[in-house]
Amino acid sequence: MVLNKQLVLQQFSESIHEASTIIESPIPKLKGSEVLIKNTFIGINAIYDRELYKGKVPYINVQFPYVFGVESVGIVSDIGTAVKNIKIGDAISTVKVGTAYQEYQVVLEKDAIKIPEASPEYLTMNPTGVSGYLALKNTAELKEGETIVVSAASGGLGHIVVQLAKQKNCHVVAICGNNKKVELLKSLNSCDRIINYKKETISEVLKKEYANKIDVGFDSVGSYMFDAFLENLAPLGRLVVSGLATELTAPEFEQITGPRVYESIYWKGASVRCFMNHLYKEQHPEARNYLFNLYQQKKIKIKVDPTVFNGIESIIDASKYLLEGKSCGKVVVSL
Known part of the structure; x- marks a missing residue:
């Protein structure tokens, strides 16, 4: 059985070390319209995460254990029987509160955004x-x-x-x-x-x-x-x-x-x-297409911080790095 390694909140605390822990969970069986994604890169949002693990984000109903993280990119490894427009091997971007800090994630087809490649640049x-x-x-x-x-x-x-x-x-x-x-x-x-x-x-x-x-x-x-x-x-x-x-x-x-x-x-x-950002959700596709076109035409440079963070275990170090003001470009963790 393949287990899914996840960084989860186990309690509210002033310290991410006390608030979080790593667990391993079975990957659930897919329902009809669900997609299983093997994450390749996850984005770090340390300031938002800090407010979350301190219990200061009022619009999030945190139920422990709570997977946190927002954005990731990855590769489709399985699909439900009712999935129509996504196939195994597709590169996917996901942006959803409470999803990213894990090796695998299950999302509805409508929340899986197809991208040219599952790279740190498209994540950014x-x-x-x-x-x-x-x-x-x-x-x-x-x-x-x-x-x-x-x-x-x-x-x-x-x-x-x-x-x-x-x-x-x-x-x-x-x-x-x-x-x-x-x-x-x-x-x-x-x-x-x-x-x-x-x-x-x-x-x-x-x-x-x-x-x-x-x-x-x-x-x-x-x-x-x-x-x-x-x-x-x-x-x-x-x-x-x-x-x-x-x-x-x-x-x-x-x-x-x-x-x-x-x-x-x-x-x-x-x-x-x-x-x-979430107040303009209906404009997200327009914005993505515009940026992707600029990038593909080499009219914009996407900078990813060169510091290497590997694995779920490194998320806390990446968060600390960002909070200390050391970053140049987007801080990502490779899985």
Whole structure:
């Protein structure tokens, strides 16, 4: 009997080591419309995972033991009798909360997305690249030739966002935190200005070079980054919140005493907007097709972090690596 190795939550805790354990479970017999996938690569979403194992994700009903993880790619190893459009050997992408951190997974045919190959690059495009595309299109409403500033620009999301912005001939300002990340951003040929915040002060650079010139601030960090973007928005500028990494790292959200946000942006007609990928589910196929075509035409580069993580046992190490800010590109685990 083939057993499925899974990383599961066994309890809520402040520590992933205490919250999780590895178990082995029998693979269930497939029902008519189900597909069995042997995962080859899984994506790491350490900040979301941390909120989950701390019990701070209110919309997830966690029943222990709970398999966590969101995205993976793999190869179909078996299909149910009612499956029509998928065959054994097909490469598949899956994006579903509570599925990825395991060697095998059973999904409905409708949730199995066929891809050209089960590679880390296609894993990165779906859903991370999809998020970047939809955030720029729907939330940022990015226009040709605008100025956009992107935080965490060398990460899995950020490195795609800067390239998509350059596709619109925008002036792209990219923010990162070390020389290795600077080199990654330079290799994309998409950034007009790169700010290494370990060597330059973000607020000072933006105030000096981009005061009232930021058409779109694309921020997944929050806190001081949010403040710097907000202060320098252009008339009709849009500050897009795509994450809260700094705040979620802290024991609690920072309590701010000061003028309300609208006092600094009302006279500019500027706005603060938040992006959530799942609210645009009906547009996911469009976004995937667009990104896949760009990649196949070599018009976009997909960067996967070169650090090797192998096996279910390495997920915790990969998560720690990402939380420590070491990543350049998408962090993945190979199975």
